[in-house]
Amino acid sequence: LTFNVAVVGATGAVGQQMIQLLEKRNFPIKQLKLLASGRSAGKTVTFKGQEIVLEEATPDSFAGVDFALFSAGGSVSKELAHHAVRHGAVVIDNTSAFRMDPDVPLVVPEVNMDAALAHNGIIANPNCSTIQMVAALKPLYDRFGIDRIIVSTYQAVSGAGQSAINELLDQSRDILDGKEPQCNVLPVGKLPVHHQIAYNAIPQIDVFTDNGFTYEEMKMVNETKKIFGDDTVLVSATCVRIPVVYGHSESVYVELKQDYDLAEVKALLENAPGIVLVDVPGEQQYPLATDATGKLEVFVGRVRRDLHHPRGLHMWIVSDNLLKGAAWNTVQIAEELIKARV
Numbered sequence: 001l002t003f004n005v006a007v008v009g010a011t012g013a014v015g016q017q018m019i020q021l022l023e024k025r026n027f028p029i030k031q032l033k034l035l036a037s038g039r040s041a042g043k044t045v046t047f048k049g050q051e052i053v054l055e056e057a058t059p060d061s062f063a064g065v066d067f068a069l070f071s072a073g074g075s076v077s078k079e080l081a082h083h084a085v086r087h088g089a090v091v092i093d094n095t096s097a098f099r100m101d102p103d104v105p106l107v108v109p110e111v112n113m114d115a116a117l118a119h120n121g122i123i124a125n126p127n128c129s130t131i132q133m134v135a136a137l138k139p140l141y142d143r144f145g146i147d148r149i150i151v152s153t154y155q156a157v158s159g160a161g162q163s164a165i166n167e168l169l170d171q172s173r174d175i176l177d178g179k180e181p182q183c184n185v186l187p188v189g190k191l192p193v194h195h196q197i198a199y200n201a202i203p204q205i206d207v208f209t210d211n212g213f214t215y216e217e218m219k220m221v222n223e224t225k226k227i228f229g230d231d232t233v234l235v236s237a238t239c240v241r242i243p244v245v246y247g248h249s250e251s252v253y254v255e256l257k258q259d260y261d262l263a264e265v266k267a268l269l270e271n272a273p274g275i276v277l278v279d280v281p282g283e284q285q286y287p288l289a290t291d292a293t294g295k296l297e298v299f300v301g302r303v304r305r306d307l308h309h310p311r312g313l314h315m316w317i318v319s320d321n322l323l324k325g326a327a328w329n330t331v332q333i334a335e336e337l338i339k340a341r342v
């Protein structure tokens with residue numbers, strides 16, 4: 001059994017990873033359609049040794065498509081996802097366009113694949129910083145329950161797309177060469193003020209909401225509740241952009257509902273699907289963004305008891321934001337749908 005697959009945003013940081021994953025995973029593809037803006041139409045991409053010509057994404061691009069993987073920004077998803085569904089495709093959308101829509105399941109396969117099976121045409125992929133956190137916390141949520149989470153993130157520039165990657169590299173080079181760095185993309189391209197990311201840490205990802213938290217921070221709050229299907233989980237987040245290209249790192253403090261045994265917590269993490277425990281402080285072994293780059297798993301380490309709260313627990317969670325945080329979670333949902341339906 002093979003499927004027609006479309007990638008929307010095929011030239012983007014996430015889209016390119018989707019294409020590579022479809023090839024590496026030997027996804028059962030009949031025909032691959034690569035869609036982007038009109039600017040990219042006519043360029044070619046090599047897939048399994050064959051050149052595929054990029055096409056402009058339009059409402060009519062989806063005839064015969066079984067899976068449409070969207071990662072071209074929320075406005076493109078809002079404009080085109082329903083056309084893909086109209087043509088009979090299952091849309092797996094990596095943008096924030098439909099995540100909080102009650103008719104759209106928000107899915108991390110390790111956590112709530114059952115929700116995906118009940119889709120109405122669109123399945124949403126959560127934000128990268130949410131995905132790695134909930135994947136790691138799932139075994140603890142199931143065993144002990146979770147009262148609250150306080151998370152601080154250290155996020156890679158690739159989360160903001162190819163232009164942000166270029167900006168970090170250009171600024172780093174320019175500063176070393178004694179030139180004035182150009183700041184045009186971060187923290188948020190469309191805002192008038194931009195900050196240098198090279199040799200810096202910017203405590204703003206996405207725009208601010210009225211409560212003083214940014215949208216990225218509120219995504220972690222709202223998406224976590226939706227994925228766990230539990231509004232009682234309290235989440236507070238501070239999201240920070242750092243000069244790393246690939247891999248988001250997170251300092252996560254969690255208060256469990258029940259008393260826990262630290263050895264059991266580590267054993268649960270070690271045995272959880274998609275999680276790798278890297279936690280040997282005496283040998284300086286802990287998750288690093290550089291080690292997580294290119295890997296599909298979520299890496300957890302620095303697991304330790306809080307000094308004061310009896311049910312408090314700290315950990316360090318790292319994953320490749322373009323893979324488990326985006327392209328892999330999307331392709332994984334498609335793989336799981338195929339497994340469940342065949």
Ligand code: A2P
Binds near residue numbers: 009013
């Ligand atoms: P293009 O390269 O043609 O502009 P990133 O997240 O790395 O910035 O990538 C954004 C992706 O979204 C790119 O593949 C980009 O294609 C695509 N894109 C941007 N605008 C549109 C649009 N109006 N229609 C379809 N794809 C778009």
Ligand code: 11C
Binds near residue numbers: 096128155216321
């Ligand atoms: C970042 N987490 O690192 C963002 C990127 O809602 O899909 C993903 C934005 C989103 O900038």
